[in-house]
Amino acid sequence: MAREADSQPSLSQGTDDHSASFQLFEELNQKCSDLLNEIDELQSLLNSALRRPQLVELRQFRAGVNSELRMLQRLEGQTKGHKGGYTTEADPEVAMRLLHALHSSNLPFYQAVWNAARGSCTGLVAMGKRFYWGSAEQSRDQQKKEKKEDTSSGTGKPSNKDKRKSIFVDIVADDGKAWVKVSTISESRLIFEMAKKGWEGDSEDEFSDGDSSAPPKRTILRNFDGEDSGEDSDDDELELIKLARDLRKAADATRVRYKHPQLRIILPKIEEGNVPEIDGILKKMRGYGIKVECKNSLPALASPAPLSRLLPQPFKNFTSTLNVDCTLLLAIVSDLSHFKEFAPTDKTHSAILRQVELEKEQPLLPTEIWPAMGGRELVCTKEAAARMREIIDTLGTETEKQRVEIIFGDPPNDQLERRPLIEKIQNLSNWPVPVEWRLPVKVVEAREVINAAREEGKFPPIARDVMQGLSEINHSIFMYGWATGMTTISSNRSVDRQIEATIENSRKGVDDDVEGPQVWVCETARSLRGKDRDRKEPNGVGQQTDV
Numbered sequence: 001m002a003r004e005a006d007s008q009p010s011l012s013q014g015t016d017d018h019s020a021s022f023q024l025f026e027e028l029n030q031k032c033s034d035l036l037n038e039i040d041e042l043q044s045l046l047n048s049a050l051r052r053p054q055l056v057e058l059r060q061f062r063a064g065v066n067s068e069l070r071m072l073q074r075l076e077g078q079t080k081g082h083k084g085g086y087t088t089e090a091d092p093e094v095a096m097r098l099l100h101a102l103h104s105s106n107l108p109f110y111q112a113v114w115n116a117a118r119g120s121c122t123g124l125v126a127m128g129k130r131f132y133w134g135s136a137e138q139s140r141d142q143q144k145k146e147k148k149e150d151t152s153s154g155t156g157k158p159s160n161k162d163k164r165k166s167i168f169v170d171i172v173a174d175d176g177k178a179w180v181k182v183s184t185i186s187e188s189r190l191i192f193e194m195a196k197k198g199w200e201g202d203s204e205d206e207f208s209d210g211d212s213s214a215p216p217k218r219t220i221l222r223n224f225d226g227e228d229s230g231e232d233s234d235d236d237e238l239e240l241i242k243l244a245r246d247l248r249k250a251a252d253a254t255r256v257r258y259k260h261p262q263l264r265i266i267l268p269k270i271e272e273g274n275v276p277e278i279d280g281i282l283k284k285m286r287g288y289g290i291k292v293e294c295k296n297s298l299p300a301l302a303s304p305a306p307l308s309r310l311l312p313q314p315f316k317n318f319t320s321t322l323n324v325d326c327t328l329l330l331a332i333v334s335d336l337s338h339f340k341e342f343a344p345t346d347k348t349h350s351a352i353l354r355q356v357e358l359e360k361e362q363p364l365l366p367t368e369i370w371p372a373m374g375g376r377e378l379v380c381t382k383e384a385a386a387r388m389r390e391i392i393d394t395l396g397t398e399t400e401k402q403r404v405e406i407i408f409g410d411p412p413n414d415q416l417e418r419r420p421l422i423e424k425i426q427n428l429s430n431w432p433v434p435v436e437w438r439l440p441v442k443v444v445e446a447r448e449v450i451n452a453a454r455e456e457g458k459f460p461p462i463a464r465d466v467m468q469g470l471s472e473i474n475h476s477i478f479m480y481g482w483a484t485g486m487t488t489i490s491s492n493r494s495v496d497r498q499i500e501a502t503i504e505n506s507r508k509g510v511d512d513d514v515e516g517p518q519v520w521v522c523e524t525a526r527s528l529r530g531k532d533r534d535r536k537e538p539n540g541v542g543q544q545t546d547v
Contacts, residue, residue, distance in 0.1 A: 024102045025075065032069045032107055035114060039065065042307045049311055051362045052523060056312065057172075061110070061127035068107045075101055113170045113182045116266050117310065119299045121173035121180065124310040131179075132166040133253035167246040175312055176256040179263050181247055183240065186269040190240070190278060197236055240265075244285040244292075258503065258515040263290040271295045314372075314520060321377040323481040324441060325490030326384040326473065327525055328369060330391065333403035335529035337365050338429040342529075355526055364524055366431050372489055372520065375436035379486075381446035383476040395528045399428050409440030446480035453483035460514045462506045466499050482517035491525040 039062045046053035075098060117124065171180035193199075244265065251261045265285060272282060272294040285292050331337055340363075342356050358364075380388075385408065392404050406413055406424050413421060421439040426432075453459055459482070467475060474495050481488035490496065496519045503516045 024099065025072065028102060028105055028107055029069075029072050029076075031111060032065060032072060035065050035107075035111060036062070036069065038114070038307070042310060045307055045311065049308075051367055056124055057126035057129060060129075061113070064128070065107070065110050068105055068110065071101075071105070109182070109184045112184050112266070112268050115268075116180055116182055116298075117171050117173070118305055118307070121171055121178070122309055123173055123175040123313045123316075125172040125176045125312070126169075127171060128168065129172050130163075130166050130168050131250040131254055132161045133249045134161075134165070165249075167243075167250045169247075169250075172261075173310075174262070175314060177259060177261055179247065179251065179261045180266060181243060181264070182266045182268070183243065184269055185240070185267070187271070187275060187278060190238075190270070190281070191275065193238060194277060194281075197238065199236075199238060238281065240267075240281055241284055244288045244290050247290060248288040255504065257518075258500070263288075265290055265292045266298065267292065267294050268298060269295060272297065315374065317487075317518070318372075318374075318376065318520070319485065319487045319518070321379060321486055322373060323477065323484070323486045323488040324378055324380045324384070325477050325488060325492055326380070326388045327491040328489055328522060329380060329384065329388045329407075329441070330528060331364060331491065331522070331526035332369060333392070333396075333400050333407065333528075334526045335397055335400055337363070337369075337526050338399075338403075338431065340430040349527075352527060352529070355524075358524060363431060364522075364526055365429075368522055368524070370434050370437060372522070373437060375438060377438050378441045379444045380441055381476040381480050382443055383446065383473045385441075385443045387473050391528065397529050400528055403428055407439055407441050408443065413440075444480070446476040450476070450479045450483050458483060460511060462503050462511055462514055465506045466502050466516065469498055469502055470495070478517050478519070481519070485518070488517055488519045489522065490519060491522040493521045493523075496521050 039058060043053070043058055043062075046056050046058075050056070113127065117127065167181075169179045170182045172178070173180060247263055247265070251263055254261060267282075270278060270282075272279060273296070282292050282294070336342065336352070336355050336359060340359075342359075344353060344356070362368075389404065392401055396404070403425060404410070406421055406428075409416065409421065413424065416424075418437075418439050419435070422433050422435060422437055425437075425439070454463075463479075463482070467479060470478065474492070477490070478488060478495065478499060480486070499516050499519075503514065507514065
């Protein structure tokens, strides 16, 4: 993170540099310790609440705060004299240097970022992450490759990307769909920068081509005459304008579930309405489609929101009825998901052994699948149900076959209401089955719904490319979800990525607002218990492929 040169904490005025440096040291040291404690508290909450807490990136932010604490600890040794007391009148030069070093601390910036996260963010993804934009000629395959490298390395800096074409986002929230950038620049520093660079606002507010219905021309802050020297001429550009411009470029090159991130810049030391020239800069920043918040529009932080508000919220946009993929139908009937004890044999497949170990760490049903399903109605397509029954008939144990009859309400369960069905599942499970689980799962006819949606033009033209790449069963599952606007839940990440990549590759500069089917992917799959090394399964059982 780049340091904000003018980020200085409030300073209780002492009688001289010695007492001032001591007071400032104590203040910073306490704030730094408190902030680290809050970060660690959030990390503990993530560890206890999430199956994969590492997906929320706190490490880099915490490392920055911890670096400030180490700096303070080094300064403490210099602040104390050889007799253990603090510096005296005999060494005013040392005291002045220490005071300057303390004033240069970047802790107030980290505190401002943390306050922004706690005060107004939900669904945290990262506290600090770099995003890039590429040239127009860069292929989507290359972008996808670089994104994969970025994720796998954990550094946020793929080796084949130009850091000059990137921006460091301070907070990634709303499960990736919101970016927040914080700048602790002060009004006086901003005015100084404007004066130093000779910047002035072009006050024209004319309309394009004399058409009053057209949007006004974007005025440009500049300190030169004649033609614009291009976007790479950053020497004469105000940092806040460059910040807004780069944030927009990175967001335009990024999509999260088919949408560009929403952008916000927070300026906790700028008060809008005080200086007209600064207000002009804020207007230019907002011209990039960015929400800019100043000191007088920020929420009060007297009672910060609980840290639990920052937890990811993957289910908040789910529809009231869920379309369940075959992969999750298998997971909710598998013995591996319901029995705490499992005795492997010498023929037990290695994939099963890995899943058993994962279950010991965090059981799939109570920690992920049941919370995702909640109290929502559940449906599956006829093709998904048929495929699932085929696999169960071939490989299922007796208890797995019994669960299938229960979740679908097969005879003799067809006259039972939800509560008796849950009681029967409970008798076949070691985990407390939630009473709100909406059984039975209803089997629906997908083909008619999909065909009707095509005839009525409910699908965008891009949908043709998507359909061509899907097998019959995946066509029924994912296109049904798309046709109905229903959330599809699945552990088939490969198909979800295939659909998303097809849509992004087919946009060709148009259809910018097109969205594909709403899909939630469970990161972990479950096979049936009966998978042995010498028993071949029907295609794809236990894999995140076409089942």
